[in-house]
Structures are given as structure tokens and as C-alpha cells.
Amino acid sequence: MQALERSESDYFSAPPDSNCKRSDGIGERVNCANSIGRFYRMAASAPKPNPGGSKTMHRKVTGATLVLAMAASAPFAARALAATTQTTPPTGLKVFAGYIDTFHPRKGLKHPVPWRHNPTVMFKGCNYFHPSRCPKRMRYDAGALRLDNNTTAPMLVTHASVRIAACTFRPWPKLHVTVPVGKKLILTETGGKPPCHTANPRNKDNFDTSETNRSSTRCTVSDREIPAFNVTVNGQPLTYRDVHRVLNKQGKDPGYIKCGSHGETHRWVAISP
Structure with missing residues (x-):
């Protein structure tokens, strides 16, 4: 000793x-x-000196320092990775939200313009399924989305859906449409069971976006929910926010009978990522 x-x-x-x-x-x-x-x-x-002792200690200290540095920098690295992997829409792609209501009579605007029979429009609505699943006489009470291909190349559109609060609409299963340059793709009601309506779950308006999040019980007070349109373009997933709340009628349901059965048709309004 x-x-x-x-x-x-x-x-x-x-x-x-x-x-x-x-x-x-x-x-x-x-x-x-x-x-x-x-x-x-x-x-x-005497204890023999360890030639590698200082190196071993250096490795231990360096390793511990590296672990601490990596742990401290992890949140910053994650944010940097998210920033670098975030996709942006192709230059020239324009997206719009609108609403069509042929159920409630209204003078003037019957549907957003352009619509189905315009020569520049590729339409995915009540003609999506064969035979049609929409109500009789192709009655519409639905939100609508329009994608304009003003780019320089054809545009592949897949996996489209709309989320409002806890409700997700997927009226276009297996969507796979190539939109030529200069053409417009319109997505709207295709007919079928509504995913999460509260007013009349037995109807066939499967894209009645004004009846979500209990909005059918609201005539004057908004629920303040902002619809999100998710779509994949050329393999890139994109999300557009309908900040003007065209799809959900500002969080109210003016077409509901207790709210006066007002027409809900709305012109196209540009929406952004």
C-alpha cells in the first residue's frame, strides 16, 4: 500500500x-x-505505466462527448431533415376549392365554373363508378376540388382525400389520373355511404363536406375547422389548406332544413399548401 x-x-x-x-x-x-x-x-x-491508458481514457471521454453531442443535436437534426425532405408543388400547379349544390334551388350560380362539360376538364364525380352510386338524377350536394396543370409536362394525380376535424373523405378509391398539360382535373362527389355525417347518414352524398364535425347543427356559429386536401402529384404527397373554408361552408351548414335550406354552391377559390 x-x-x-x-x-x-x-x-x-x-x-x-x-x-x-x-x-x-x-x-x-x-x-x-x-x-x-x-x-x-x-x-x-511499481505499477507498470499503461501506454494506451491515455488513449483509452481519451476514447472514453471522446465517446461520451460524442453521445452527448448527438443527443443534444438530435432535435435540430430532425428539423433540418424535415426541412430538406418537405416536398413542394410543381411550378404551374394550381389548386382550387368549390362547392356544388343542385339539391337546394338557388338562382344564379348552379355549379362552379368551369364544370364537367368544359372541354378542358377531366371530371371525377358521379361518373366515377359504373353504374353510378350517386342519388337519382345525379344530384350533387358536395365539396369540389380542381387541379389545373399549367406545368410543362403531364401530371399524375393519385391518393386524394380531404380531412375536416376527425372526418376523412375518400370518395376516389384507387385514383390514378394523368392530367395533360393545359387540362384541369375536378374531384367531387362519387356517391356512396357518407363517412361521418351527422344529419342524414342514409343519403348517398359521400362528399357533403358541409356536414362534418357536427356542423349540421350550426347555423350561424362556425366550428373554426380548416379543411385539408391531401393529394399525391407525380409521386410527391402534398397538403393544401382551405383557409377560406369553402368546403365546409365556414364551419356551418346553411343547407340544413333548420338553418333555412339555403343553397350552398360556391365559386372556385384558390387554396395553397
């Missing part, structure tokens, strides 16, 4: 050879020999 408490200078300082050479008495020479013997015995029992 005493040897472990000594410093390196105690173990490895030079032996007292010069003192021994100057010694003249027999007793002094004996004491000198004993001193030399103690020196070598202490040197032999």
Missing part, C-alpha cells in the same frame, strides 16, 4: 551511486548497498 502512495519520482529517481562512491567506512558502504537494493525492489513493484 505504501508503494502505491508514492509518486513516480520516488520510484524512478536515480540510485545514490555517487554517495556510495564517496563512502569510506564499511558501515556506510553497507547502508549504501541497502539503499540501492530498496530502490530496485521499489521500482520492480
